[in-house]
Amino acid sequence: MQTLRGTLVDTPQLGALRIRRDHVICVDACGVISSIAPASATTPALLASATPLPRHTFLLPPFADLHLHAPQYLNAGSGLDLPLMEWLDAYTYPAEERVDADPALAAKLYTRLAQRLLEAGTGAALFFGTIGVEANLILAKACQDAGVRGYIGKLSMDQSPRSTYGEASPAESLANLHAFLDSMATLTSPLAPHERLVQPVLTPRFVPVCSDALLSSLGALAAERNLMIQSHMCESRDQMAWVHATRGRKDEHVFDTACLLTPRTVQAHVTSLTPNLVGLIKERGVTVAHCPLSNAYFSDAAFPLREALDAGVKIGLGSDIAGGYALPVQAAMRNAVLVARLREGAKREATFTAAAGAEPAVKDGEGIAEPDECSLRVDWTESLYLATAGGRAALGLPGTFRVSAPFDAQQITLAGDDGPLGLIDFFDLPCEDADDTWWRDAIERWWCVGDDRNRTGMWVQGRRVR
Template sequence: MSVFRGTLVDTPSPGELRIRRDHVISVDTHGVITHLSPASSTPSDLVAQAIPLTERGFLLPTFADLHLHAPQYLNAGIGLDLPLMEWLDEYTYVAEERVDADPELARRLYARLVERLIEAGTGCVVAFGTIGVQANLILAQAFQDAGVRGFIGKLSMDQCPRPTYGEPSTAASLASVTEFLDRMDSLTGPLPPHQRVVAPILTPRFVPTCSDELLRGLAALAKARGVKVQSHMCESRDQMAWVEGTRGKADEVVFDEAGLLTEDTVQAHVTSFPPALVELVKTRGVTVAHCPLSNAYFSDAAFPLREAIDAGVKVGLGSDIAGGYALPIQTAMRQAVVVGRMREGARREAGGEQPHDGRGLKVDWVESLYLATRGGHAALGLGGAFEVGLPFDAQEITLVRGTRAVGQLDIFDLADTDKWWTEAVERWWCNGDHQNRTGMWVQGKRLLKQSA
């Protein structure tokens, strides 16, 4: 058992910032929170066992990245001037082919990727891989060895985007992903349940690369094997036009008719989100992975985050490496707020109707923190908050050592009031970075320990 004493920060619901000062939290040997209370009302034996956190620091749930293309980490930060479909052809498919063809490259790439994720406080990732079974098993092993939660997606795509990269038939695609599921079972099966931090996720890349037959087959496989599903939906104007021109129907209609819009589905982007689609996504229980940075480069519209939150749609954040160039979810949090404020400015300029609650289209920093932690984890059936019975997935953030602020922060007043703590957390949200992250745990296992 592990016991900690200090300040806990989390966001149980959108817009709710919960700061609990001088609390004791205990974690059992399976990595589950078993006790949480103010130190003043905690049994003395637990208080005696507690490891004190940094006085001017706090525990925060780890970040969840709901949309990351692992092999594209090779390309992070290049080629972003191209339209989406051209960028995929020139950079993305090439990177994935390289990773599938070179297991040693895959090992080096994925080992570095998980190191960077831990450094960035990301404890859970929904990852697109490649079409090759071996490379995806290397990816899964890298996550499992590092202790980072990973939903690993072997791509399914029977309509090849290029002669050298794709699967030859629907039958071959379904056989390949079934082999991947079986081998993932072999990888995690010998481990006790609380140590299984990786799982497969079925991954039809997007409608342009998947036949209707393949999509139906994947839906049946998801139901039979109890596996989650991820894809892209309504990402950009050129992509949606391609689907309309080849299928004669919209993205969401293709997915829904195949049976792939369910409460176990994560769809990235959805920047075209009219009221009818909002209702469909909400009714089906689909989670949207909002990727504000990559949307700015490859989409023709901003995801209507304010409306989605208000409608009760399940939403989390994604880095969308490498369509987004920044791996830390802190960047996605900040960009989500910036995009919301720009949308509100455009609404005012156009004389649009003021939403009934008076907030307009803005999203604040606390709501973005919810999306990065509780929102993303809860959509996957995980925790993302500090409550008894939830997994202990946490990062320790240190703001000040002695009298000097850490990293990029400059804090000159060291009061100990509720107002000071709220403002200090907001300062960290704005200007904090990896230097403030001095500890990280997933399912109770410590992954990071460093001096601030």
Template sequence: MLFRGTFVHCPTLASLDILHDYVLHVDDSGFISHIAPAEDERSAQLLSELKEGLIAIPDGEFLVPSFVDLHLHAPQYLYAGNGLDMPLMEWLDKYTYKAEERLDAEPALAQAVYTRLARRLIECGTGAALLFGTIRTDTNLILARAMRDAGLRAYVGKLSMDISSRPTYTEGSASEALAAARSFVDECADVNNETAGSLVAPVVTPRFVPTCSAALLEGLGALAKEQNVRVQSHLAEAHDQVAWVRAERGMEDIDVFDKHALLTARTVQAHCTFLDPPDLDVLVAHGTAIAHCPLSNAYFSARPFRLREALQKGLKVGLGSDVAGGYALDLMHAMRQAVVVSRMREGERLVRQAGNNEGDYPHNLAINWKEALYLATRGGTLALDMPQGAGSFVVGAPFDCQRIKLYDGASGIGAGALDFFDLEMDPAAPRVLSEDAVEKWWCLGDGRNRVGMYVQGKALTP
């Protein structure tokens, strides 16, 4: 495939690059083999050789890397938008375990939910997702195949939990849970091999410390190391959860994971709102990444995540929807909420600094919209250890992107919720994409602006 037009990406946390009139070639394997200005010699050659198959991106549109959702509970999509009125541990008992158990008992329902979820992810511009499933292996294979068939990158975790407040929704013992986890790793790999170019991978997934015995955690750490697979869980998420771990295990959440070799360079821990700066240093030392879920944190955690501090320490951080603890699947919401929460933290810092209270706060804690876009794209790919260059437009990177329409190039009339009055009023006004126009999309855009999706060079349809 050959594209010519405008490309927008955030190759680093501090940068937003708008590449005007570039030519990008995607090879037969779905990787970027060339990207350069149209006047480049090789670009001109490709335009001449492949002019019949050229996809021209018109004025008012651009390509941007697809989003990466680092934390999504697939079975909870069944009841997304409900039950956010209670503490975490109560919410799990009343809503979550029931829904997950139901999908494990009803394969047809699981197929319907997961197929619809995949479609919705494409609609939202999410090309890769790190997914929590249920405890039943067969149900998680339904999830893996649904994502594979939709053409999405999916990192699927079969839940491991030998402790539960719902007696009918648990694995019988640590040894039983470990055997099931090992079986799922093998069977998910088989799913990946059923179709050429499949993008599905298994993930070792202890739900969180309160649902896992020490024996189970130890075995999962050993399995992850032996099979070199990714790990995901919840870490220091909520006040009641942290208090439970202290009372039952006699140590902090992070120390439990560390003790059992579950903090690795291929681990993504969600939330981490109750981690202090020294704890963040521990994650840096292990290379462990964090899924920042600002919306669900507002509902279930009594403390916001230390995002700026984590970024300053060099931690790998991306964004998660945390459906259904977060009600919105679209990471556009997560980006905006991450900025809002950070600005509130910065406001609090300034008030405390003015009153000379609680010590010195030397750093601005707010992030801006460009940094949030980085977290939703490039940041997520680094957290997941995706192929080199993923989340940006560089040679060798997989071609995972979304096509965004801001306005009609001829009339200047905006798409969806966007309005560009200067372009409407003056047909002669320059149509070169500006940073202000991209920011307007970031703030106000929605699914009506998304007119295309690609993963590994393949066009996806909702």
């Protein structure tokens, strides 16, 4: 058992920041939280055994990245000036082919990626992998060894536009998938249940590269084996137009017909979020992976985050490596708030222009109707919820510190005994225990300018992994 004493911070609901100062948290041998209590209500013997956190330090649940193309970490930050389809052909598909063809490269790449995730505070990630079985198993092993909760998606795509990278038929795709599922079971079965950090996820890449027959088979398999599902949906106008022209249906209808929209489904992007689509997503229990950085590069519209949250859509954040070049979910938090503020500014300008009798200079595009009195802003505490509790919920993980939850935590130190850490400068650090007002202000400053230097510890399932 391990026992820690210090400040606990989490987000029990959207927009709520909970600060529990001077608490004692106990973790059992299986890495599960057995008790949480104020130090004032803790026995002297337990207090004596507790390890105190450094001053000006707090524990926060780790981030969850709901959309990350693992092989594309090979080319992160490259060629983002190109249009999406050109970028995929020039960078993405070649990177994935290289990883599938070279197990040594896959091991080097994925070992580094797992370590970088922990450095960035990401304790759980939903990965798009490659087509090949072996490379995805290397990714799973790298996550398991490092201590990252890895949700591993072997790509399914039987209608690839690239002759050298794809699967020839639905039957071949399903055979490869079953081989992957069996291999994942072999990898994790020797471990105790609480030690199993990786699991497979059904991953049809997106509608344009998957036949209806393959999608229907994946839907049936997901139901039969209670598997998670991930894909891309309603990302850009040209992609949606292509689907409608070739299938005669919208993206979401193709997925829904194949029974691939479920409470265990995560769909990335969904930037074209109409009222009807909101209703369908909520009815099916789907979670949206909001990827603000890659949306800015490759989508035709900004995801209407404020409206989606107000409508009760389940949402988490994704880095979308390598369509987004920044691996830390902390960057996605900041970008989510930034994009929402820009949308609010554009709306106000359009309202002002319309009131002056002219045509609006900026139109927000298709989507949910926006009553003039409603703000489109999202604040930092809401983005912190999405990065932690919101994303973790989509993966079936608790998003707060509570009894019976696995002890997953990142330790954030705002300042050391010798002064500030990283980029945060404090000129009025309290000598004694600070109150909630100081903590809230300090946490916001970390949210704005903190970096990896402030992350002084990470635990996953009770195991210290950094």
